[in-house]
Amino acid sequence: MASETAEPYLKIVGVTKKFGEFTALKDISLEVFEKEFVCFLGPSGCGKTTLLRAIAGLDIQTSGQVFQKGRDISDLPPSSRDFGIVFQSYALFPNLTVEKNVAYGLENQKVPQDRIKTRVAELLELVGLPDQGRKYPAQLSGGQQQRVALARALATEPGLLLLDEPLSALDAKVRARLRHEIKELQNQIGVTTIMVTHDQEEALTMADRIVVMNNGVIEQVGSPIDIYSHPASPFVADFIGTTNFIDAKLQTPTSAQIGNFEVSLSASPPDLSAGQDVTLCIRPEDVLTGSRVDGAPNQIELGIHHVEFLGSFHRLHTDPVSGDTSLMIDVSVARAREIDISVGSRIQVALPAEHMNVYPARG
Amino acid sequence: MSEAAANTAPIVKPKISRDDWIMRGAMILIALYLLICIAFPLYALLSKSFENAQGEFIGLKNYITYLTTPALSWSIGNSFKVTLMATVIVMFVAFIYAYALTRSCMPFKSLFKGIALVPILMPSLLPAIALVFFFGNQGIIKEWLFGAELYGPIGIVMGEVFYVFPHVMTIMLISMSLSDARLYEASEVLGASKIKTFFTVTLPSMRYGLVSAFFVAFTLIITDFGVPKVVGGQYNVLATDVYKQVVGRHDFQMGAVVSMALLIPAVFAFIADRIVQRKQVALLSARAVPFQPKPSKAFDRIMLAFCSLIGFIILSILAMAAFASVVKFWPYNLSLTTKHYNFKLMDGGGWDSYYNSIELATWTAIFGTAIVFFGAYLVEKSRGFQQGRTAMQALCMVPMAVPGLVLGLAYVFFFNSPDNPLNFLYHTMPILVICTITHFYTVAHLSAVTALKQMDPEFEAVSQSLKAPFYKTFWRVTVPVCTPAVLDISMYLFVNAMTTVSAVVFLYSSDTSLASVAVLNMDDAGDQSPAAAMGMMIVCTAAGVRLLHMILTRGIQSRTQAWRKR
Ligand SMILES: Nc1ncnc2c1ncn2[C@@H]1O[C@H](COP(=O)(O)OP(=O)(O)O)[C@@H](O)[C@H]1O
Ligand SMILES: [Mg+2]
Numbered sequence: 049m050a051s052e053t054a055e056p057y058l059k060i061v062g063v064t065k066k067f068g069e070f071t072a073l074k075d076i077s078l079e080v081f082e083k084e085f086v087c088f089l090g091p092s093g094c095g096k097t098t099l100l101r102a103i104a105g106l107d108i109q110t111s112g113q114v115f116q117k118g119r120d121i122s123d124l125p126p127s128s129r130d131f132g133i134v135f136q137s138y139a140l141f142p143n144l145t146v147e148k149n150v151a152y153g154l155e156n157q158k159v160p161q162d163r164i165k166t167r168v169a170e171l172l173e174l175v176g177l178p179d180q181g182r183k184y185p186a187q188l189s190g191g192q193q194q195r196v197a198l199a200r201a202l203a204t205e206p207g208l209l210l211l212d213e214p215l216s217a218l219d220a221k222v223r224a225r226l227r228h229e230i231k232e233l234q235n236q237i238g239v240t241t242i243m244v245t246h247d248q249e250e251a252l253t254m255a256d257r258i259v260v261m262n263n264g265v266i267e268q269v270g271s272p273i274d275i276y277s278h279p280a281s282p283f284v285a286d287f288i289g290t291t292n293f294i295d296a297k298l299q300t301p302t303s304a305q306i307g308n309f310e311v312s313l314s315a316s317p318p319d320l321s322a323g324q325d326v327t328l329c330i331r332p333e334d335v336l337t338g339s340r341v342d343g344a345p346n347q348i349e350l351g352i353h354h355v356e357f358l359g360s361f362h363r364l365h366t367d368p369v370s371g372d373t374s375l376m377i378d379v380s381v382a383r384a385r386e387i388d389i390s391v392g393s394r395i396q397v398a399l400p401a402e403h404m405n406v407y408p409a410r411g
Numbered sequence: 412m413s414e415a416a417a418n419t420a421p422i423v424k425p426k427i428s429r430d431d432w433i434m435r436g437a438m439i440l441i442a443l444y445l446l447i448c449i450a451f452p453l454y455a456l457l458s459k460s461f462e463n464a465q466g467e468f469i470g471l472k473n474y475i476t477y478l479t480t481p482a483l484s485w486s487i488g489n490s491f492k493v494t495l496m497a498t499v500i501v502m503f504v505a506f507i508y509a510y511a512l513t514r515s516c517m518p519f520k521s522l523f524k525g526i527a528l529v530p531i532l533m534p535s536l537l538p539a540i541a542l543v544f545f546f547g548n549q550g551i552i553k554e555w556l557f558g559a560e561l562y563g564p565i566g567i568v569m570g571e572v573f574y575v576f577p578h579v580m581t582i583m584l585i586s587m588s589l590s591d592a593r594l595y596e597a598s599e600v601l602g603a604s605k606i607k608t609f610f611t612v613t614l615p616s617m618r619y620g621l622v623s624a625f626f627v628a629f630t631l632i633i634t635d636f637g638v639p640k641v642v643g644g645q646y647n648v649l650a651t652d653v654y655k656q657v658v659g660r661h662d663f664q665m666g667a668v669v670s671m672a673l674l675i676p677a678v679f680a681f682i683a684d685r686i687v688q689r690k691q692v693a694l695l696s697a698r699a700v701p702f703q704p705k706p707s708k709a710f711d712r713i714m715l716a717f718c719s720l721i722g723f724i725i726l727s728i729l730a731m732a733a734f735a736s737v738v739k740f741w742p743y744n745l746s747l748t749t750k751h752y753n754f755k756l757m758d759g760g761g762w763d764s765y766y767n768s769i770e771l772a773t774w775t776a777i778f779g780t781a782i783v784f785f786g787a788y789l790v791e792k793s794r795g796f797q798q799g800r801t802a803m804q805a806l807c808m809v810p811m812a813v814p815g816l817v818l819g820l821a822y823v824f825f826f827n828s829p830d831n832p833l834n835f836l837y838h839t840m841p842i843l844v845i846c847t848i849t850h851f852y853t854v855a856h857l858s859a860v861t862a863l864k865q866m867d868p869e870f871e872a873v874s875q876s877l878k879a880p881f882y883k884t885f886w887r888v889t890v891p892v893c894t895p896a897v898l899d900i901s902m903y904l905f906v907n908a909m910t911t912v913s914a915v916v917f918l919y920s921s922d923t924s925l926a927s928v929a930v931l932n933m934d935d936a937g938d939q940s941p942a943a944a945m946g947m948m949i950v951c952t953a954a955g956v957r958l959l960h961m962i963l964t965r966g967i968q969s970r971t972q973a974w975r976k977r
């Protein structure tokens with residue numbers, strides 16, 4: 049990742065896209081740095097593909113600008129831009145062999161035949177399909193087709209690689225393996241990459257930075273850890289991972305009232321004032337239990353209403369804290385041995401201030 | 412930036428790439444072609460109907476004359492009467508036939524499907540001639556009409572039912588095979604009887620197909636010229652009236668007026684059909700599970716009997732046409748001869764007209780397929796230029812609404828005008844080719860669009876990202892992938908160019924006489940056996956081309972199965 053001061057490789061300024069009356073993108077601004085792997089993450093229909101297609105020039109934005117390497121490419125057709133693209137459908141040419149598919153872009157650059165040959169062999173090697181060149185796309189598995197599409201997009205050494213849900217057509221196992229391979233490949237050749245996905249796990253494992261989108265706007269931009277631990281909005285907190293939403297009333301900037309309990313907060317947004325209804329978010333795994341509660345602030349005792357066993361941990365659902373807000377608490381299998389988590393029993397927990405995020409009350 | 416600021420931000424005007432320019436240019440060329448070949452001639456026809464013989468504008472006078480002369484306006488009622496009657500009969504028969512093919516377990520289904528398509532291979536004059544041999548004054552089974560006269564409404568209805576049967580049956584077949592098996596299962600589970608299921612599931616799910624079949628049959632019949640020409644007798648209908656006014660009386664103005672009378676119902680039927688089709692498409696998008704019939708002895712037998720009867724009638728009409736072409740001197744000497752195939756002795760242009768037809772059909776297939784497919788590609792796959800594409804799409808639909816006779820007459824007015832720089836085309840082979848391509852443009856265009864819609868829409872996007880010009884991807888990917896559809900279109904154009912009479916009957920010259928026109932002229936001259944012989948030449952050629960098409964398609968399918976998904 050480049051430093052903050054470096055010139056961004058791709059700069060998007062105030063991009064708005066309308067389809068008739070409907071606004072699919074609202075005033076989007078974003079910077080992507082050289083060699084970065086950025087994921088557009090958001091629920092289906094939030095405008096990820098629309099933004100990607102605007103960057104590619106396939107569906108040019110209604111207003112706003114796009115700069116690539118400092119060059120204003122806002123109004124250029126795709127053929128005048130520098131990118132490679134992989135679609136969800138792969139869009140491999142079915143009547144051409146794998147080799148011909150990969151060579152398609154090179155032929156247009158008037159590269160000599162023997163050079164094309166070695167380059168195609170190189171690329172197929174790179175994506176792990178060295179001896180599938182003579183087959184047709186239909187004769188390959190989904191994962192193999194995906195790699196051919198990747199090789200074809202990379203053949204002309206584009207400065208920018210665009211991937212639109214490249215893994216969503218594959219089954220879970222292949223998907224997990226390809227995630228890793230694509231990331232590896234991107235590291236190896238260092239191409240700036242933007243990937244669209246609605247799968248948070250994919251984004252968290254692959255991206256250097258994640259752009260969380262919702263309803264045509266960017267909700268948050270940040271590293272996976274950043275976004276996970278400091279979601280900028282309840283939407284982000286909810287969309288990525290699992291979160292408890294707790295209704296509360298702000299007392300002072302650093303304390304709030306949850307039902308009958310008072311909790312301390314590390315900080316709250318400056319635009320919130322005392323007495324205002326707020327929503328506190330805390331992830332189930334951040335709630336302290338067992339011996340870690342000892343001496344911690346913000347302790348609450350709660351009844352256990354329901355327990356889910358999820359493999360490496362248990363998820364406890366408690367009785368309501370205030371109103372109808374109950375808490376989810378993740379307890380590792382190891383810790384579960386030291387405390388009683390049977391339904392109906394009571395448990396002492398602590399809500400660490402540094403893991404509690406404060407937002408204006410929802411709806 | 413605030414919301415308000417975003418709203419006032421300057422609109423990005425996309426730069427138009429070289430590809431876009433070429434595509435738009437090509438699209439405008441094709442649109443221009445369609446304008447010259449359909450819109451301008453129709454305008455010429457329309458204005459002719461407001462003129463007198465001296466070419467002076469006389470307003471509605473021709474129309475008033477037409478409507479107040481009973482001998483002329485009589486044919487409007489006649490046309491509607493026979494058309495509605497034939498439409499109802501053919502719908503009924505085709506419905507049961509299609510029902511048997513989709514909902515029964517009778518044997519020989521593909522054979523019956525094939526037989527049902529036989530009439531497509533014939534110019535509509537030919538079954539009419541066969542009817543004359545069956546029921547005419549010297550017909551072998553004329554008693555079967557109980558003394559009624561073939562020449563007139565009876566003959567027209569019989570001939571038309573035969574002629575449009577394949578079209579109507581195909582629409583019904585498609586509509587029936589689209590209906591959802593899950594509805595039938597639900598109905599069965601709810602304990603509904605077969606008959607109740609038929610009325611609550613089958614018919615409602617087919618309603619668009621039925622309406623569409625009705626309009627298609629109606630249009631084909633009211634605009635058909637071959638059948639009433641041969642067996643209409645004194646019973647005038649609109650189509651024969653146009654011909655009589657123009658060829659018989661050289662009254663071009665009145666010909667134009669009658670053409671308008673023929674055009675109006677055709678346009679209405681066309682618009683109604685488009686509306687219905689759009690609804691059916693919406694219905695289709697839900698994924699249906701195809702229906703699998705269960706064997707039922709009695710039902711399957713009844714259906715087999717019905718299809719056998721209809722199949723037998725179709726084949727016997729074909730057989731009679733074939734027999735008529737080789738019989739020495741009907742009905743006095745029934746020994747066989749090939750002398751009727753010696754067209755040299757006949758008026759109608761002899762063998763030359765057959766060769767001309769082959770030439771016409773070949774050029775029509777080649778140029779027509781190229782223009783239609785490329786045009787459809789541009790409409791479907793070009794970027795931006797939304798209004799241009801919508802206009803082009805609409806223009807492509809117009810030819811379907813225009814009856815062949817009307818188109819042909821419009822060409823006479825437009826291309827024969829001394830002021831027209833394209834006047835040199837008049838009475839040449841090219842004008843026949845142009846007219847035939849235009850006449851059959853819409854159906855060909857729609858099949859091309861269907862094939863193109865099935866291709867991944869991202870091919871063009873990928874090819875742009877790889878900096879490939881669109882024509883390269885068109886040629887290396889689109890055309891090969893769509894080869895079966897391209898073959899279908901060229902076969903459709905070839906067969907129709909062979910069999911059509913109506914559009915070309917005003918346009919041929921002594922050098923460019925055509926086989927189908929020869930059938931008409933020989934029949935007119937009373938030479939029915941030679942007419943049947945020429946008709947059989949058309950049938951055999953069309954059948955041969957279909958066979959060739961089938962072999963080619965199979966060959967391509969097996970050669971490309973490595974990459975075609977099954
Ligand atoms: N060509 C189009 N015409 C009209 N609406 C569109 C078009 N493309 C996308 N949209 C709408 O824009 C919104 C965003 O779509 P998209 O960018 O494809 O979402 P996603 O985040 O799932 O990729 C959706 O509501 C979609 O219906
Ligand atoms: Mg998408």
